[in-house]
Amino acid sequence: MIIQPTSLAALTWAGAASGTTAQSWRIGTVLSARPLGVNPQGLLVLQVGALAVETELPGSHLPAQFQVRVLSLGPQPQLEMLPQPADATFQRVLRERLPQQNGYAPLLATLGTLAQRPVLRQLPPELRTALALLEQSLRTPAEITRGEGLREAINRSGLFFESRLASPHGNLAALAEDDWKGALLRLAALLDRRAPAPVPANRSDAAPPMLQRGMQAQPRVPLPLAPADDGVGPLLDRLHGEVKAALARVEVAQLDASASPLPAWMIEIPLQGEDGRDVLQLQLEFGVDPTDGSHGWTLGFALDLPALGPLQGELQLREPRLTVRLWAEQMETAQRLERQFGPLRQRLAACGVLLDQLSCQVGLPQPPGRHSAVLLQATA
Structure with a gap:
């Protein structure tokens, strides 16, 4: 999340930079944080330590109080949101x-x-x-x-x-x-x-x-x-x-x-397939790009069908732009999917979706790691 201080917070930050509150913003320091409300511009106002900063509304509900750790200072300080004490x-x-x-x-x-x-x-x-x-x-x-x-x-x-x-x-x-x-x-x-x-x-x-x-x-x-x-x-x-x-x-x-610190779900749907039952696995996640603050949804899926073999896919939607990546374990399956790319492009264009990428690779991807712990990025 990109956090930009309000005008009042900018004065407070200026004091911090000159040494007034710099002690509380050392790298590694853990600070208390809490949401204060939404300002007239539709930005969420947070109190982090002695500072009040504003940010775009997050995709998930923030707790009434939480803690952050200062990871870096400078023009764009990074704050790591610490997990809540486990129940x-x-x-x-x-x-x-x-x-x-x-x-x-x-x-x-x-x-x-x-x-x-x-x-x-x-x-x-x-x-x-x-x-x-x-x-x-x-x-x-x-x-x-x-x-x-x-x-x-x-x-x-x-x-x-x-x-x-x-x-x-x-x-x-x-x-x-x-x-x-x-x-x-x-x-x-x-x-x-x-x-x-x-x-x-x-x-x-x-x-x-x-x-x-x-x-x-x-x-x-x-x-x-x-x-x-x-x-x-x-x-x-x-x-x-x-x-x-x-x-x-x-x-x-x-x-x-x-x-999960972000809206994210792993969903399994049992299917009545042809001559048997299959399991469709979906991963649905809302994310924020820390580089430009853009946000959108990512939908992943995995399915193993007797006629096609293992398949995986990932759709990233940053409206109105869409990226589609597919993986198939078998070469023949990848070729069958690629033959459907033309009609798929036409249907997406008719819906007003701008397709940035549409690809299919042979071989399944390696499972990604857990979500990054860096969730808050402050801009002074």
Whole structure:
């Protein structure tokens, strides 16, 4: 964020430069900061130590009080926004969920096997209904290729389940039918009545949250073999563990998004694909360019389809300009995508979008590192 002092703050800064308050602005000093409000020009006014500075409104809500560390001085001092003290409950829940989580692909494979078992019709009606609702919450390719359909798929991905429930029109029964997490919770509760949940293995190598790992295309998992005795019990036991792992996956993503200093979400959408189920991974992030103060959205996606192999993409929108980068593991897939570039350019031009770049490379990119810790840049 670029921070420019108000006229009053400029006088204060002049005093600081001459030595009046210079002691409090040494490199490495930690200062308290708090938002004071918005001025008539629409700029956010912050008090940082003894100074009042103004900046463009950030893309995320700032806490009532926070701390910054002085990284550099000079014409453009840099301030590092320090993370808020971690809540003990937050850390405890995150430590519990990380070893339990797993991707959706194993769960989707087990659902596929169960759907093919005639003995499934002998299950209690409420359990059959819960399984049907979970399958109903899967999106289709036709739905997510429309803007409104993709928006709905994101809203119903489970990441926003509690916020939707807390809305004036929130309804638990309805959300249990159309929300991925709601359907998982309903099925998990019924499976808990049937038998205790399997105890997850004690793992010391739990992977970090998805938002910290970057995009990862997830292939389908082969359907598990049905028991020779035609019983459904072992499959239900397997399903129970995978439902719990999927719930942990959603909750870790929710916790990670709430702790991010910028608006950023890692969203996974289970899809009913051709002859099987797939997982579409999306990363949606709002960012500010520290060089010119411009801001916009970045949408990343990862998908592994049997016919195309692993794919990744990144769309950066700085309205009205758009940059599109695609990656495909297979040469043939990259060539198929490039053949669609002409129609895509025409459609974007018709929408008034200026396309700065449209490319497709062979090979998948390396996952990027975590967000930079430098969030505040002050201009004196």
